[in-house]
Amino acid sequence: MIIEKINEPNDLKKLTIEELNNLACEMRQFIIKKVNTTGGHLGPNLGIVETTIAMHYVFNSPEDKIIYDVSHQCYPHKILTGRKECFTNCDEYFKYSGYTSPEESCHDLFKVGHTSTSVSLALGVAKARDLKGDKGNVIALIGDGSLSGGEAYEGFNNASCLNGNLIIVVNDNDMSIAENQGGLYQNLKLLRETNGVAELNFFKSLGFDYLYADDGNNIQKMIDVFKKVKDSNHPIVVHVKTQKGHGLKCAEINKEMFHWILPNTLDDNNEQIQNNGNVPENYNSITTDFILNKAKDDKTVVAITPATPGAYGFNHEFREKLGENKQYIDVGIAEEHAIAYGSALAKSGAKPFLAVLSSFIQRTYDQLSQDLCLNNSPITLLIYWGAITNADATHLGIFDIPLMSNIPNLIYLAPTNKEEYQAMLEYAYKQTAHPLAIRVPFGEMVSSGQVDNTDYSILNKYKVTNNGEKVAIIGLGNFYHLGERVAKNLKEKHNINPTVINPKFITGVDVELLESLNANHNLVITLEDGVIDGGFGEKITRFYGNSNMKVLNYGAKKEFTDRVPLDELYKRYRLTPLQIVEDILKYI
């Protein structure tokens, strides 16, 4: 196999075009097999194989610097830059991250997993090169989907003014994670259809030189293109048409489903395995059922997503029922716009439910503060995947609580089971007093079997689920159940009957309840499924700062973890019931 000869990019330069083409086929098969085993980004990587080979054939990484956007398309690059064993050897499948990482290779310049950053980063690399008097090409590789993000635009607007080499490769596969959204994509379509010669040209309007490449899945053509722009003395956009999922029939057809796949999506013939479609009730289905139900009778109900509908079950059936661009709105990768837009909808009397992942709400602090909370618009934010996990460092869900809960006016709720979540959704739908966010429970659905009739308009009212003494356990959201396990252990093993509290409100302190604990408790522990710093528990500790109550805060340490197994993290953070009990026994 050709791939055996490839240990670094330079090895490509010794191959013929035929060998390069064969190499592409081999790489494609390895990528399919690996991703079908581990899960991961499939479609974007299959589409960029040939362009990546041509890029490394023409340029000289790492002297020439290639900066990937979001890294959804970096697998071929990894194969060609000394990391092929991660694809060819199933024992090594988990050795490297799914994103670019300087720790892995000198060919990766940045750790990247959020979109729309490559042009700004590349401009910085190019500018530093010029300041230092160095040489070499700087190349940003960005997908068309990432172009909808404001940070990318800010980068483009500035990059065109660089007085030096900068090559921006736009990998246009006519798809974001889901469909592209926005007027820009009509212009990209026009450019594809006119082979790049249309006068109306987004990139040129931002001041760029521009070159169109009509077949990014043709190595020879792409080599010719890259040779033309190599050593350019000015910024240039190379607009490359590729096919997402290229070479895998089902991925070419169903581009969204094959953007990222779970393990064992394909059978041995690379055909999609059909599942029976019966998914048990879960927090996603609770959400979509609720929205569909309300939307039927209330035409002002709108579901909004910034480009990640799949993550919360906003599937095609859901979208069709709501009516795309009517009561279902995908704004593209544009989280900032999503918040401002949702704020204005809510302020104008509509009922937006804006779903977003914990990791991506990070992109909206100022919009949450200024566009939303300062204007006190009664939006409903649904924050998914907020939890300590074994995720990549780029997709941690532990920072949403400090990020959001220290902004004035926002009410942030943490349900612990299905019924509470439903009651909070109902409250969110009806209320018009506050911007409201719900941290959708993460993991297996828990049901109490009892309808929750709590009046959530009474803010910051915690729920005592067991009246005990000595120690009070405040378990927030996902970690309420951890609190129950700790309580069980204390009861059964140590004859201690702790008070157990489900706070429900992340953004406020139940003063009356906390005061009352002073009577017969001397220890309070807080449990939160996120970073401790700036979070929920510290507010409880502050409350007791002037008292004799001792308080211990549990949660994640302030650090970026990278694919650390969850049980290891729990142990590191002393989040196992036994560790917590051990600590408690020291203080009571």
Place this chain on the structure above:
Amino acid sequence: MIIEKINEPNDLKKLTIEELNNLACEMRQFIIKKVNTTGGHLGPNLGIVETTIAMHYVFNSPEDKIIYDVSHQCYPHKILTGRKECFTNCDEYFKYSGYTSPEESCHDLFKVGHTSTSVSLALGVAKARDLKGDKGNVIALIGDGSLSGGEAYEGFNNASCLNGNLIIVVNDNDMSIAENQGGLYQNLKLLRETNGVAELNFFKSLGFDYLYADDGNNIQKMIDVFKKVKDSNHPIVVHVKTQKGHGLKCAEINKEMFHWILPNTLDDNNEQIQNNGNVPENYNSITTDFILNKAKDDKTVVAITPATPGAYGFNHEFREKLGENKQYIDVGIAEEHAIAYGSALAKSGAKPFLAVLSSFIQRTYDQLSQDLCLNNSPITLLIYWGAITNADATHLGIFDIPLMSNIPNLIYLAPTNKEEYQAMLEYAYKQTAHPLAIRVPFGEMVSSGQVDNTDYSILNKYKVTNNGEKVAIIGLGNFYHLGERVAKNLKEKHNINPTVINPKFITGVDVELLESLNANHNLVITLEDGVIDGGFGEKITRFYGNSNMKVLNYGAKKEFTDRVPLDELYKRYRLTPLQIVEDILKYI
């Protein structure tokens, strides 16, 4: 005077063009006089007088909804919408805010003071109108400067796809706060020079219908333009050329200086009062002197600003010495790009000093987290105006500590005087281990007169400035001096000798020192010039959670305050030395 007849927008419709023109002159004079008395945004408001009159003449606010971007240009709107007394009556000069505010008037839809939000907000308003089956025009008014912000772009990209009325008025006065930055502005220039007919058109490339208006300072012409687009059944951009500072000679010439002016900038003849130019040494000059000094010998030193150079003394002399677009970079209103760009510069071995206001660092949480801190790039961030102030709700400087200090890897320093600041700048310049931020002291410069030789590479080492007992006062940054005043009072009035601590490090806890306080203290108080929630003090409280130490945290409450006098805020937050002493005496 015509203005006497104007109490609401409808009153305009009864006037002749001649009367409208006279009204514009009257409004202009009132704006100049008011702003020259109170300080405020001058140039942008003078430029938009005629367009605002025409807009309110043609449209019917509040049925037609006008949404302002950043509100730098809302004064004429305020005059025409029932708030003229704020300009005509000097006793009422401070009655209304300098920004749009729904609390003031039904003609203001949102409280806005950060840029680039109007298109997203307008799209939400228009969409809600359509969902509810309502009628009316929705108009966004955005300046050319605001177009450099990513949120604006995200809004434009989505707005063009609305299937209904939306009118985006681009007020193009060929200036941001300072000069515009980026390739886009070449396209705006081309459009102005071709009277809007050039094929290359940024707005059209995003899918918009487009109309060019060559003289936004001509009421008759603008009435005709707005009549053309009124009741448009689709989104359209009206690109209006105006003159910033129109009608005030010195503001027309020196556009940047007259963007926002201090009181008494003009004499009675509306001529600029020349000051003697001798500004005493201050934290701005410390910064610029330091950067210029380093940049002389190190060509990799770069000063970066996202469009607000004036705030930190990056004046024309400074810029020229560094070389515009060489070692001085204004990225335009593009804070996200600024952080990513700076991260890449730092990662590539350059020495970026990125200056930004506390209120605007809010626009960069995800870039701080992902582009910068996850990649551990050794940038230097200089955070200005971080303090409790009497500012507008849109420009509070109290949130930077919770925003930044809960992100892993960042080192955030709080100097308390000139010499510490200089030592920290020196450390920042030399170190390559961390992303580093300095909270530039706010207010009058304090000098110790003694060179600071602290080795800041020893992280989280607090400085004890007085060894005492019973109570320890930890005064962070600006509030170290408040801590000293509290200590003085305790000593002189109550014969208590408190320990006084200058922590210097916002992002870490000095474990050894805090432990040692347990020996002979039973109370620690923390003072920080920002919101308490999620901030510095809560970490100290958490540290002592399992001990007998009592801890009181002082700082701002989690709330948006709006032009509340500082002494009132200090009293509200119990931040006067007497209040703090009163509290302390309760616990020791």
